[in-house]
Amino acid sequence: MKAVVYEKYGSPDVLELKEVEKPAPRDNEVLIKVHATTVTSGDCRIRALNVPVGFGLISRLVFGVFRPKQQILGSELSGEIEAVGKDVSKFKPGDPVFAMGGFGMSCYVEYKAMPADGLVVLKPANLSFEEAAAIPFGGTTVLDFFRRGKIQHGEKALINGASGGVGTAAVQLARHFGAEVTGVCSTANLELVKSLGADKVIDYTKEDFTENGETYDIIVDTVGTAPFSRCKGSLTGKGRLLLVLGGLPDMLQAPWVSMTSSKKVIAGPAAERAEDLHFLAKLADAGEFKPVIDRRYPLEQIAEAHRYVEKGHKKGNVVITVEHNNKKEEL
Numbered sequence: 001m002k003a004v005v006y007e008k009y010g011s012p013d014v015l016e017l018k019e020v021e022k023p024a025p026r027d028n029e030v031l032i033k034v035h036a037t038t039v040t041s042g043d044c045r046i047r048a049l050n051v052p053v054g055f056g057l058i059s060r061l062v063f064g065v066f067r068p069k070q071q072i073l074g075s076e077l078s079g080e081i082e083a084v085g086k087d088v089s090k091f092k093p094g095d096p097v098f099a100m101g102g103f104g105m106s107c108y109v110e111y112k113a114m115p116a117d118g119l120v121v122l123k124p125a126n127l128s129f130e131e132a133a134a135i136p137f138g139g140t141t142v143l144d145f146f147r148r149g150k151i152q153h154g155e156k157a158l159i160n161g162a163s164g165g166v167g168t169a170a171v172q173l174a175r176h177f178g179a180e181v182t183g184v185c186s187t188a189n190l191e192l193v194k195s196l197g198a199d200k201v202i203d204y205t206k207e208d209f210t211e212n213g214e215t216y217d218i219i220v221d222t223v224g225t226a227p228f229s230r231c232k233g234s235l236t237g238k239g240r241l242l243l244v245l246g247g248l249p250d251m252l253q254a255p256w257v258s259m260t261s262s263k264k265v266i267a268g269p270a271a272e273r274a275e276d277l278h279f280l281a282k283l284a285d286a287g288e289f290k291p292v293i294d295r296r297y298p299l300e301q302i303a304e305a306h307r308y309v310e311k312g313h314k315k316g317n318v319v320i321t322v323e324h325n326n327k328k329e330e331l
C-alpha cells in the first residue's frame with residue numbers, strides 16, 4: 001500500500017510517498033481502508049521538530065533523538081472497515097468510521113490497523129468522510145482543555161485564534177456548553193467565526209482584546225500571543241487561561257498562578273480519549289459540531305499541504321484525500 005514516510009526531521013521535502021506493507025488486523029483489531037486524513041499543525045511541528053519553547057529535548061526523547069522513531073505521521077483519518085480480527089464484534093466490514101492515530105500516529109496511509117476498542121468510532125451519517133477525518137484533532141483538544149478549565153453554562157469565553165483547527169472547534173464547543181463566545185481572528189475570517197456561533201468577534205489587526213476593558217471567565221489561546229502576563233487583566237476573578245499553545249515556562253508558571261491568585265493557567269498536552277470521540281460524533285449527528293474544511297489535497301501532494309499548513313493561517317482544517325487504485329492493489 002501507499003504511505004507517506006519521513007526518515008528525518010526537516011522541511012516538507014522530507015515527506016516521501018512510498019510502498020509499505022499493508023497491515024493485517026490482529027485478533028482485537030480492525031483494518032480501516034482510509035478515505036481521508038488531514039495535515040494538522042501538530043503534524044508539521046513533529047515533522048520539523050518545531051516545538052514550543054522548552055520542549056525541544058523532551059520532544060526528541062519522545063519522537064526520536066536523531067531521527068523519527070515513528071516514520072509515518074498523521075493524527076486522524078476516516079474510512080471504511082475493510083476487515084476485523086476474530087475477537088471484534090463492535091464493527092463489521094463496510095462500517096464507516098473515523099479515528100485518531102494516538103501516540104503511534106501513522107494516518108498518512110491507505111490502510112490502518114488499530115484496536116477496535118481504541119480511538120475509532122462510527123462516522124456520523126451527516127458528515128462526509130473529509131469532514132469526519134477532521135473531527136478528532138481540534139475536537140478532542142478543546143474537550144480536554146474545557147474539561148480541565150471547567151467551562152460552565154453562561155460563562156464568557158474568548159477564543160484567540162478562532163479561525164484555526166483548534167479555534168473553529170473551540171467556538172462551536174464553547175457554544176454547545178452554553179458560553180457567550182467572543183472569537184479573535186483576522187479581518188478575512190470574521191464572517192467564518194460568526195457563522196460558527198460566536199456572539200462577538202474581534203479583529204486582531206484592529207483591536208487588542210487585552211486593552212478593551214472586557215473580562216472573560218475562560219480565555220483559550222491557540223496562537224501563543226496571550227500568555228498570563230498579557231491577559232491576566234482580561235480574566236474575571238476566577239478566570240481560567242487555557243494555553244493550548246504554551247511553552248514549558250507557561251506550564252511551570254501554572255501552579256504558581258493558582259497559589260498566588262484565584263485565577264488559573266491550564267497548559268500542556270491534551271489527552272486523547274475514545275469517549276470524547278463518541279461525544280463529538282453525537283454532537284455532529286445532532287448538527288451542533290461540524291469541522292470546517294479549508295483546502296483538500298490528494299495524498300500525492302501532501303508536502304504542498306504541509307507547506308500551506310505551516311504558514312499558520314489555515315481556516316479550520318486541511319484534508320488529504322486518499323484514492324484507492326484497485327488494480328494496483330490486486331497486483
Ligand SMILES: NC(=O)c1ccc[n+]([C@@H]2O[C@H](COP(=O)([O-])OP(=O)(O)OC[C@H]3O[C@@H](n4cnc5c(N)ncnc54)[C@H](OP(=O)(O)O)[C@@H]3O)[C@@H](O)[C@H]2O)c1
Pocket residue numbers: 040041042045137141160161162163164165166167184185186187189204222223225243244245268269270271309312313314315316
Ligand atoms: N496542547 C495541545 O495538546 C495542543 C493540541 C493541538 C494543537 N496545539 C497547538 O495549538 C496551536 C494551534 O493549532 P491549530 O491547529 O488551531 O493551528 P492553525 O489551524 O494553524 O490555526 C492558527 C490560527 O491562528 C490565527 N492567528 C495567527 N496569528 C494570530 C493572532 N495574532 N491573533 C489571533 N489569531 C491569530 C490564524 O488566523 P489568521 O489567518 O486569521 O491569522 C489561524 O487561524 C498549534 O501551535 C498547535 O501546535 C496544542
